Amino acid sequence: SQKIEQNSEALNIQEGKTATLTCNYTNYSPAYLQWYRQDPGRGPVFLLLIRENEKEKRKERLKVTFDTTLKQSLFHITASQPADSATYLCALLDNYGQNFVFGPGTRLSVLP
């Protein structure tokens, strides 16, 4: 069956460290993958997109990797800050190429 998993429900890290969030998928062959941030009581906000032929994408303190062999994407936040605390969702294009399928999310807490 098709499945998207994100490492753990919650991740706590110390301010200044690098946060690494994982998105694993099964029985999908996505042409691309997106990462979103969601704050409590708000809708998701788009952060980054990476295509299957790109190994890595960066935007300021954010970095995303996409390994189609391992069927995994990693999302890194370097020099993390308490303001980075949120839930992060990965989303990948379904096998019909029509819609996105979202993972359950990882709640990140950056402790001062």
Add this chain to the structure above:
Amino acid sequence: NAGVTQTPKFQVLKTGQSMTLQCAQDMNHNSMYWYRQDPGMGLRLIYYSASEGTTDKGEVPNGYNVSRLNKREFSLRLESAAPSQTSVYFCASSLEGAGINQPQHFGDGTRLSIL
């Protein structure tokens, strides 16, 4: 610069009641979506509209209907609400469909409780 606006923000219904969730976007986007978000399950697509005049079922369409009223507005209707439909509902839009590599813009959700 409103983006995607959803109304109402909160609603409590009794089992069997009906209601319509409203969504409007001001970004001139062609595609619009309705999701529900339940704890531990991520966002699940209910219905989508790839362009004005078209609607299609998503992953969990049972118990819902939609109307793409015009390019700006996409409504979701619960004809006979059931407790299993208690959830947070999000509307989203994108310039073109997901297959064209577009990010989605989300509203802030409608929190719906059905007793």
